Amino acid sequence: MTVSRYFHAVLFAASLALAICSAPALAQKLGPDGAPNPTASSVQEQQLLNELSRIEGRIDVPDRKAAVLIQPAGRMWDYFHEVLLHWGAAIVILGTLLLLAVAYIALGKLPIKEGRSGLKLVRFKAIERFSHWLTATSFVLLGLTGLNITFGKFVLLPVIGPEAFTAVSEVSKYVHNFVSFAFVVGLVLIAVIFVKDNFFQRVDIEWVKQGGGFIASKHAPAGRFNLGEKLVFWLSLGAGLAISVSGFLLLFPFSVTGIFGMQIALVIHAAVAALFIALILGHIYIGTLGMEGAFEAMGTGEVDLNWAKEHHDRWAEEQIAKGNGPKSPLATPAE
């Protein structure tokens, strides 16, 4: 067989296959009387949606985004925003609160084992406390105002009515937008100030082996921060970065990305927010209800010597060796 005859044979076989395959489709498009069936011949909407990434028209206004009539990914986004996010965030946040309540009922407030010595060690300087409280206050404001966007229409609207809810939501939205800048400043300060004390060390393994301070009969050694605190530091930094970048993409819509990017930014922002809130709820619990003597570290900047020896023995020894040893309760407070 010459090349040309071979080519014709292949062409014939392909045409035959095409005719056989398209016969049912052709029959479908023609009615029983052989006349064209307008419904079957038209393009199905679902088929269009599946094949195109979006349906765009032609418009005269300069804003090209206005030409998009249907963007199928928007339906998935809507399902995330109106269903998955509500359930997911509620389960994560309420579940964490429930776990913490169980922990409190089971363990109570962990006391300082040796009791208070009355002698104080300086734990955090003024700038360290400032960066912590700046970030913490803005986090709480961003969390509450953000949760109003997600849950306000179910939780607040039925209680305070539409007019009050509109006013609250408007103020709340401005608070969320503007406090974001303070949050980023706090986050950067925290990262710069505390990073040197949060690298993982050998003592962290020993801390885990000794039950992380939760087993009364054991002593878990630690430097300035224990492994649990180091994990909170790194997770907060990662979550803070993700939430800030996605938040600014939302705050300046379409400045960097198109509609799909905006949808991804909101998915990341909202999902990270729920997990971040859960993490910080745990952090707040240990710093207040969970452990005696912890809050004053960030409150006054000083801790009791016995607390320091119990929870951060290596750090306490270092401070004493450096000459930053305990002060009597009558000494002047930390700067």
Ligand code: HEM
């Ligand atoms: C740099 C920091 C941040 C910026 C720039 C920012 C910005 C934004 C913007 C622009 C929105 C969309 C509001 C709207 O739909 O009108 C939003 C929503 C939201 N933000 Fe933030 N945010 C930041 C940090 C945070 C933090 C720290 C949290 C949590 C503690 C948080 C929680 C939320 C929540 C829950 C929503 C609502 C998501 C939804 O249901 O649609 N945000 N944020």
